[in-house]
Structure formats: C-alpha cells, structure tokens
Amino acid sequence: MLAQAPPHHPSPAAPVVRRLHGYQLLLLVLTAVAQLLAAGVAVVAHGQAEDVIAGLPRTVVAPGTLGGRPRDRSPAADGLIADAMRGQPVWEGTAEVKAVYGDPANGLLLHAVAGWFDWDTDELTYLFYDLRVAGIAVVDIDDVPAGPLGGYAACGHAGGDEEDATVVCAWTDEDSVGTFIWFGSSVEAARAEFIALRGEVEVVKPVSEW
Structure with a gap:
C-alpha cells in the first residue's frame, strides 16, 4: 500500500498592512473625540456650549x-x-x-x-x-x-x-x-x-x- 502524504495546509497569508489616508485619520480622530464626549466629557462641554450660544448674535x-x-x-x-x-x-x-x-x-x-x-x-x-x-x-x-x-x-x-x-x-x-x-x-x-x-x-x- 502506498503511503499517503500528510494533508497540506496552506501557510497563513501575511497580514495586509493598510495605509490610511489623511482624511481617514481625521475621521478616526473625530470619532474618538465624539466617543469621549459621549462617555462623560460632554458634561463639561455642555456648559461651554451654552456660553458659546449665549454669545452668538x-x-x-x-x-x-x-x-x-x-x-x-x-x-x-x-x-x-x-x-x-x-x-x-x-x-x-x-x-x-x-x-x-x-x-x-x-x-x-x-x-x-x-x-x-x-x-x-x-x-x-x-x-x-x-x-x-x-x-x-x-x-x-x-x-x-x-x-x-x-x-x-x-x-x-x-x-x-x-x-x-x-x-x-x-x-x-x-x-x-x-x-x-x-x-x-x-x-x-x-x-x-x-x-x-x-x-x-x-x-x-x-x-x-x-
């Protein structure tokens, strides 16, 4: 009987390194800022926003x-x-x-x-x-x-x-x-x-x- 070769598993592909364009980085930063505001910083920003609104014509x-x-x-x-x-x-x-x-x-x-x-x-x-x-x-x-x-x-x-x-x-x-x-x-x-x-x-x- 012929010996069977062990099953062949392909080597995992090397991870693809994605390059982010400038606008994509900006979107990530803005998203992070928005999440921080939603997490609690908004409490401080709320008072500042009221001051800004009160100062508009x-x-x-x-x-x-x-x-x-x-x-x-x-x-x-x-x-x-x-x-x-x-x-x-x-x-x-x-x-x-x-x-x-x-x-x-x-x-x-x-x-x-x-x-x-x-x-x-x-x-x-x-x-x-x-x-x-x-x-x-x-x-x-x-x-x-x-x-x-x-x-x-x-x-x-x-x-x-x-x-x-x-x-x-x-x-x-x-x-x-x-x-x-x-x-x-x-x-x-x-x-x-x-x-x-x-x-x-x-x-x-x-x-x-x-």
Missing part, C-alpha cells in the same frame, strides 16, 4: 407654533394685540414680532423686539408698567431664572387669582426685550414653560446677518 421670530399652540391670524387676534399694545412705546429695533397663539380668549400673546439693549432688572419693570395703559396692571412681580439665553427675567399676574389669572413674564438681554401674556393661566404653569417659549422666539441670527 440673536434676533426674535414669531414661529408658526409656540409651546404647541398654533398661531392665530384671525381679526380677533389682531384686536387682542392692538388692545394689549396700546401702552407700548415705538421701538427702534432691528426686528419686532407680535402674535397670538391658541384661543384668543384663553391663549398666549407674544411681543418681542430685537436690537441693542443693555438693561438691568430695574429697567425690566418698564415692560410691566407699559401694560397698565392697556388695563393689564401686573402685581407680585418676582425675578425668575432667565435660562441659557441669559439676561434678566421676571413674572407677575394681573387680575384673577394665581390659578386663573392674566400672567405676564418678561425678559431682557443685550439682544432683545420681550413679554409673554397668558390669558387664563396659573402663575406656576406660566413660569414652568417660560424658558422654553423664549427659546422658540429668541433665536440665533442667520450667518448672513452677522
């Missing part, structure tokens, strides 16, 4: 919805704006928005002006005082957190009790001043959504306008 807009409320463009809404704005001065800003959201009888009124402002908390009270001409005498005005956009903010109420009142919150910073007026709201509910609403109205300008 901003303007004001009247979005199509505000806090989930659709914008009301009816004549009734126009009349509500005209009544509430009777005591307002003529603002010389770069942009001005006036809008009503939700049901005019139980909704939210926005008025905001973009420009160059350098107001403090004392001057913020002028925004409440001007509403007296429109019959909205705001009382119990207290400072509230202004949120990541910075500046100063305060809220108060006019008429009714604190659970069913006309509530006003106002803000001012270097780039804008503005007020929200809730009709038939609680002070607590208005204060709870104030920062989020302001974030929908006061936005970073398009780069072309910087």
